[in-house]
Amino acid sequence: MSSIPHTAAAASAPSEINGYSWKALAGSAVGYAMDGFDLLILGFMLSAISADLNLTPGQAGSLVTWTLIGAVAGGFFFGALSDRYGRIRVLTWTIVLFAVFTGLCAFAQGYWDLLVYRTIAGIGLGGEFGIGMALAAEAWPARHRARVSSYVALGWQVGVLAAALLGWRGMFLVGVIPALVAWVIRNKLHEPEVFVRKQRVKQPHFHALRLLMANAATTRVSIGMIVLTSVQNFGYYGIMIWMPSFLSKQLGFNLTKSSLWTAVTVLGMMAGIWVFGQLADRIGRKPSFILFQVGSVVMLLTYSQLSDPTAMLWAGALLGLFVNGMMGGYGAVMSEAYPTEARATAQNVLFNIGRAIGGLGPIVVGAVAMAYSFQVAIALLAAIYVLDMIATALLIPELKGKELQ
Numbered sequence: 001m002s003s004i005p006h007t008a009a010a011a012s013a014p015s016e017i018n019g020y021s022w023k024a025l026a027g028s029a030v031g032y033a034m035d036g037f038d039l040l041i042l043g044f045m046l047s048a049i050s051a052d053l054n055l056t057p058g059q060a061g062s063l064v065t066w067t068l069i070g071a072v073a074g075g076f077f078f079g080a081l082s083d084r085y086g087r088i089r090v091l092t093w094t095i096v097l098f099a100v101f102t103g104l105c106a107f108a109q110g111y112w113d114l115l116v117y118r119t120i121a122g123i124g125l126g127g128e129f130g131i132g133m134a135l136a137a138e139a140w141p142a143r144h145r146a147r148v149s150s151y152v153a154l155g156w157q158v159g160v161l162a163a164a165l166l167g168w169r170g171m172f173l174v175g176v177i178p179a180l181v182a183w184v185i186r187n188k189l190h191e192p193e194v195f196v197r198k199q200r201v202k203q204p205h206f207h208a209l210r211l212l213m214a215n216a217a218t219t220r221v222s223i224g225m226i227v228l229t230s231v232q233n234f235g236y237y238g239i240m241i242w243m244p245s246f247l248s249k250q251l252g253f254n255l256t257k258s259s260l261w262t263a264v265t266v267l268g269m270m271a272g273i274w275v276f277g278q279l280a281d282r283i284g285r286k287p288s289f290i291l292f293q294v295g296s297v298v299m300l301l302t303y304s305q306l307s308d309p310t311a312m313l314w315a316g317a318l319l320g321l322f323v324n325g326m327m328g329g330y331g332a333v334m335s336e337a338y339p340t341e342a343r344a345t346a347q348n349v350l351f352n353i354g355r356a357i358g359g360l361g362p363i364v365v366g367a368v369a370m371a372y373s374f375q376v377a378i379a380l381l382a383a384i385y386v387l388d389m390i391a392t393a394l395l396i397p398e399l400k401g402k403e404l405q
Contacts, residue, residue: 015141016141017140017141017144020139020189020190021139021140021148023139023188023189024135024136024138024139024140024189024192025136025139025140025148025151025152027091027132027135027189028132028133028135028136028152028155029132029151029152029154029155029158030155031091031095031128031129031132031155032129032132032152032153032154032155032156032159033155033156033158033159034098034102034125034128034159035125035129035156035159036155036156036157036158036159036160036161037102037159037160046060046063046064047060049063049114053108053109053110053111053114055111059111059115062115063114063115063118064359065359066115066118066119066122067118067119067121067122067125068122068355068356068359069119069122069356070118070119070120070121070122070123070125070126071122071123071125071126071129071352071355071356072126072352072353072355072356073123073126074094074122074123074124074125074126074127074128074348074352075126075127075129075130075348075349075351075352076209076345076348076349076352077123077127078090078093078094078123078126078127078128078131078348079127079130079131079208079344079345079346079347079348079349080208080209080345081093082127082131082134082344082345082348083208083340083341083342083343083344083345084207084208086191086195087131087134087135087138087191087192087195087344088135088187088189088190088191090127090131090344091128091131091132091135092187093127094124094125094127094128094131095124095128096124097120097121097123097124097127098121098124098125098128099124101117101118101120101121101124102117102121104117105117105118105121126348126352126355127348129347129348129351129352130334130344130345130346130347130348130349130351130352131344131347131348132152133149133152133331133334133335133347134335134343134344134347135189135192136148136149136151136152136331137149137331137332137335137336137343137404138192138193138194138195138335138340138343138404139192142401142402142403142404143281143401144281145281145332145335145336146276146277146278146280146281146285146288146328146329146332146400147277147278147280147281148277149277149328149329149330149331149332149335150273150274150276150277150278150280150327150328150329151274151277152331153273153327153328153331154270154273154274154328156327157266157269157270157273157324158270160266161263161266194340194404195340197340207341207342208341208342208344208345208346209342209345209349211338211339211341211342211345212338212342212345212346212349212350217397218337218338220394220395221337221395221396221397222346222350223391223395224391224392224394224395224396225330225333225334225337225346225350225354225396226350226353226354226357227387227388227391227395228289228326228330228354228388228391228392228396229330229350229351229353229354229355229358230353230354230357230358231354231358231384231385231387231388232324232326232327232330232354232358233354233355233357233358233359233361234357234358234360234361234364234381234384235296235323235358235361235381235384235385236323236324236358236361237358237359237361237362238361238362238364238365238377238381239319239323239361239365239378239381240262240265242362242365242366242369242374242377260313261312261313261316264313264314264316264317264320265316265317265319265320266320267317267320268316268317268318268319268320268321268324269320269321269323269324269325269327271317271321271325272292272320272321272322272323272324272325272326272328273324273325273327273328274328275321275325275328276288276292276325276326276327276328276329277328277329277332279291280328280329280332280400281400284398284400285329285332285333285396285398285399285400286392286393286396286397286398288329289326289329289388289392289396290389290392290393292322292325292326293326293385293386293388293389293392294389295321295322296322296323296382296385296388297382297385297386298322299315299318299319299322299323300319300323300378300379300381300382300385301379301382302315303315303316303319303378304375304376304378304379304382305375330351331347332399333396333399334346334347334350334351335347335404336399336402336404337397337399339404339405340404340405343404364377365377365378365381368380
């Protein structure tokens with residue numbers, strides 16, 4: 001059932017897969033790959049950037065903070081613009097913004113110019129993030145919606161793996177390429193039919209933001225999605241930022257083995273995203289989320305008890321499968337829970353609020369690890385996935401097979 005009242009008749013997505021569907025998927029997945037590049041730049045390459053530009057720890061940390069601030073601002077602003085003026089047009093603006101300022105990062109001479117470039121690139125990134133997912137959802141049939149959302153999310157991990165092969169300046173430069181490819185693809189696309197039909201009814205500016213809390217049922221869904229995306233980002237950043245350092249300092253992993261752990265874990269994440277999309281289209285969104293949340297709790301508690309480096313290396317794949325596999329489902333749920341005039345706004349605003357809250361993950365995990373141990377920090381992360389289960393059970397509706405409104 002629809003969570004939000006609407007004034008126009010349902011304007012459904014295509015009933016069959018067509019060429020437009022594949023183009024929308026390709027463009028959206030490339031966009032998510034840009035976010036994967038960004039994660040690796042901010043996480044694994046922060047020490048290299050700091051050394052090259054003589055940054056203090058505080059300055060290095062602020063690059064992460066201001067990129068997240070930019071992403072949240074871009075998510076709010078460009079999501080609302082996309083719901084009013086069109087997916088393709090606004091996507092082009094965000095991609096060009098991200099591409100230009102990501103490329104400029106490669107030529108940074110010091111802290112202040114790099115900070116400006118990173119913040120503005122973050123604005124473009126946060127704007128692009130949810131619009132691409134909305135576009136893909138509107139271009140595919142309802143029976144494939146969770147799967148296509150998972151395919152888009154896989155772009156993130158492809159970007160991480162590709163970026164791992166380059167130095168930080170090379171990463172910034174290559175970050176321009178997928179943006180340009182996405183820009184070309186999206187310039188060849190027209191607006192989805194579901195959006196064109198809805199656009200005939202003009203709404204006030206920022207009407208989409210108000211629709212995220214249109215009534216009690218919608219407010220429950222929005223709160224639930226903020227909890228889910230916050231836990232997703234908290235766990236992801238908390239684990240991926242600190243684990244390579246822990247493996248190196250505490251267990252004696254050399255750079256090669258730490259890189260192998262990262263690769264194995266990311267491959268596990270990719271498998272989890274793919275599996276989640278397949279399951280969610282077959283057994284439903286809620287059962288799939290709860291299954292993966294239970295798996296996250298079990299694997300985190302198991303992982304906290306491991307001390308053998310080899311066991312931790314391969315257990316990382318299963319940990320990644322459950323902890324990050326749920327990325328394959330958020331896009332589908334948010335596409336189905338909100339009408340076309342608020343879909344991109346919901347994707348951008350709710351995920352970027354979760355990203356901002358989840359950005360505290362590395363700080364909390366680091367503080368607990370210093371006060372107690374990394375094993376204790378990992379075990380405590382399991383508690384947030386219990387919260388995730390409660391939010392899913394009480395706040396998230398089952399929307400499998402629902403036509404877009």
